Amino acid sequence: MHQQSPIGVFDSGYGGLTILKELVKQLPQYDYLYLGDNARAPYGTRSFETVYQYTLEAVQWFFNQGCELVVLACNTASAKALRTIQQKDLAQFGPSKRVLGVIRPTAEVIGRFSESGQLGVLATKGTVISESYLLEIAHFFPDMTVFQQACPMWVPLIENGEHEGAGADYFVKDSLDQLMSQSPAIDTVLLACTHYPLLIPKIEAQLPKHIQVVSQGEIVAQSLANYLERHPAMADHCSKNGHIRFCTTDSTTDFDEKGAIFFGKSLKSEHILLGH
Incomplete structure (x- = not known):
């Protein structure tokens, strides 16, 4: 036993x-x-x-x-x-x-959330550099185009309890602008860092209404x-x-x-x- x-x-x-x-x-x-x-x-x-x-x-x-x-x-x-x-x-x-x-389970289903087949991934620098999401998503949804954006300031903001303050607005907008500038056809944004759900109200406020924000939990x-x-x-x-x-x-x-x-x-x- x-x-x-x-x-x-x-x-x-x-x-x-x-x-x-x-x-x-x-x-x-x-x-x-x-x-x-x-x-x-x-x-x-x-x-x-x-x-x-x-x-x-x-x-x-x-x-x-x-x-x-x-x-x-x-x-x-x-x-x-x-x-x-x-x-x-x-x-x-x-x-x-x-x-x-947490990457593979997310990659297995994320393609179902997007209609345009264009996905934005927000993550730490380490996750972006690893290209793990690009590789795993390509395995399950080969036709999907994935755009990555590192958000180096997001975790420190959250860890220091500043995620609800006005200072966070600037950094959230900056990272989202950089992501969306890669492709206006992105219709789904994946939060590929477990801290980021705490920023969902600010993220959704900065994105057009038709864009879906997906967290991993x-x-x-x-x-x-x-x-x-x-x-x-x-x-x-x-x-x-x-x-x-x-x-x-x-x-x-x-x-x-x-x-x-x-x-x-x-x-x-x-x-x-x-x-x-």
Whole structure:
């Protein structure tokens, strides 16, 4: 009998809480263990090697906590580390362990949202440079044209609680203008960073009404529900007490305060160390 275990949800900081929120909404019966590597965030500007190393340490920590299934609820980690971990490292942790990301589930369905076949992707610099979305979307929707725009100021604005202020308007408009200048036929904009849903009111205010803004939470939650349906053995492994545990590599006071904004309700976290 395998040890029952929570579903691990990893992010470089707070953004993954927008994914966790939707997972809990769709699959409330499961136990979840969330880890934000806030001490080393943001990941978006770091090298492939560094993001891979940090993410691998986190995955290892989750497995040590008894998780069989880990979701990288971070686009940068999914773009820069997931494939290497799946292909190179997973085998050493045992045949039953799985690590999933947020890019593929999004790429599998995003084409259905667009009528013009022209998609705008807003992401961190790291995700844009990786071209993961271009490659994955081309795999599922070869006729779709994808335009990417890095938004380097968006995460710092959100992390510093400035996302509702007037200062954010300038940076949101600037990035959207750059994206839309690439093609006026874009009719769907994908928020390919888990922080960005907090800016949806400002994003929608700056875009023409016919353009649809898509965030990933519901897509990833639906994808995980489908995955667990297709893999009943994994679903059986995962414990179901409706319990959530929050951990951070940095200040728990900061995490509890800012995390509540992303998660939509108050939370209490514990401090852990990675890479020691």
